Ligand SMILES: Nc1ncnc2c1ncn2[C@@H]1O[C@H](COP(=O)(O)OP(=O)(O)O)[C@@H](O)[C@H]1O
């Protein structure tokens with residue numbers, strides 16, 4: 147299978163503090179890759195490197211390389227705007243814009259200068275369908291997104307990310323603010339999305355990683371302890387620390 | 398007394414104290430209002446609104462004063478709002494934190510507390526003399542604009558800061574630039590707060606007398622600034638902003654300093670008009686706020 151990201155000796159710093167220590171592994175296209183590990187181990191830091199969201203943090207620095215389609219996304223001649231258009235992101239807490247459902251979905255297009263009503267209408271329906279929320283909101287597209295439930299808001303955020311036709315979607319603990327039923331819906335959705343997209347999901351919920359992902363990376367204290375097929379990680383991990391973590395002996 | 402009773406007693410006492418404090422404010426304010434209204438209400442008439450000042454109190458009116466106030470307020474808003482909001486955006490969203498930026502920030506916060514007469518002196522030196530704008534509407538408005546700029550800047554920054562970071566993140570993650578993020582997400586979400594600040598600023602400006610007297614606004618004006626609309630080509634005229642002017646507070650101040658009882662009544666009536674203009678301004682502001690809030694639908 148083709149490689150989407152080739153992470154090479156990635157180190158990340160918040161000021162002098164080292165948050166990632168020499169991480170290297172490959173993320174394959176059109177698969178779901180889970181990132182697990184105890185809180186504070188650098189999962190968010192890592193996933194935010196993949197679309198350069200960390201650029202927003204003052205004093206943040208990386209060393210090493212992340213090759214996406216063969217190009218280092220941290221090299222000087224790369225436009226971060228292009229990177230983020232190709233690599234969408236869904237956050238821990240649903241963060242819809244305080245606007246209508248419709249405007250939430252089309253925002254990514256509008257900022258690219260796409261304003262034709264027909265195009266936008268089509269994108270809205272298609273994206274909301276893919277995010278499995280169309281049926282619930284099709285009659286109130288022009289009401290506020292903030293009136294939706296948490297689970298609906300998160301699916302709207304997924305639709306919003308899909309609307310710009312990215313190749314990759316990053317999820318940073320997308321279910322941690324949701325109830326079990328909403329969580330199940332998002333998990334089904336993620337499983338369906340890998341037909342078309344490369345998915346990377348951070349989760350502190352190991353069952354979730356086991357359910358949705360094909361590959362899993364286990365992080366601890368800024369280091370990638372083990373990376374392998376999910377099945378292997380959860381049945382016969384090669385590292386003692388991984389085993390301790392997945393059997394719940396710490397974390 | 399046992400602890401529980403004591404706490405209950407404290408709780409009750411504080412409620413009563415708070416109520417008394419609130420009432421003192423209300424009572425004083427209503428007493429003032431009632432006093433002004435009983436003194437001035439009888440003098441309010443179409444004639445009063447449509448007459449120029451006069452030596453005879455019963456013929457004097459506030460036409461030049463209220464028209465001047467409207468002119469100065471509109472111009473002050475047009476100058477102060479865009480500059481203040483842009484400065485607020487720059488300081489909050491773009492500025493890099495350096496020792497220099499810290500100095501700027503401390504200074505802006507302090508400027509909000511500088512006595513208004515100082516701004517009058519600045520206006521006199523800069524606008525009236527150096528820029529040779531004379532004692533014009535523009536000089537007055539520019540002076541008041543500088544006076545209220547810190548208020549607008551500070552409230553804009555506060556409003557921007559209140560917009561959750563998650564909204565910005567969502568925008569950046571979709572490939573928006575910083576300006577797109579500010580323009581399409583942050584600013585609309587902050588707009589109610591920004592507008593409230595602007596209204597506060599304008600309410601401050603409308604009552605200012607000292608800086609305008611300092612720049613030499615006239616106290617006796619028997620003409621109006623040139624009308625912005627004319628029947629002849631090109632139909633629009635900006636000549637008015639270069640004309641001399643007076644404003645309501647100056648006219649009122651002028652009247653209360655006269656010995657005749659009749660001018661005292663005129664002053665009270667003028668205060669009522671000033672209050673009404675302030676009231677209308679606040680009404681518009683509340684309405685704008687409400688409209689924006691509906692559009693934002695948090
Ligand atoms: N903005 C930041 N500034 C400074 N340190 C940070 C920042 N964000 C995260 N960190 C630190 O980096 C480490 C990794 O954090 P994070 O990637 O958020 O962990 P996780 O998502 O696995 O819980 C933690 O020690 C955290 O305190």
Ligand SMILES: [Mg+2]
Nearest residue numbers: 189190191319
């Ligand atoms: Mg995290």
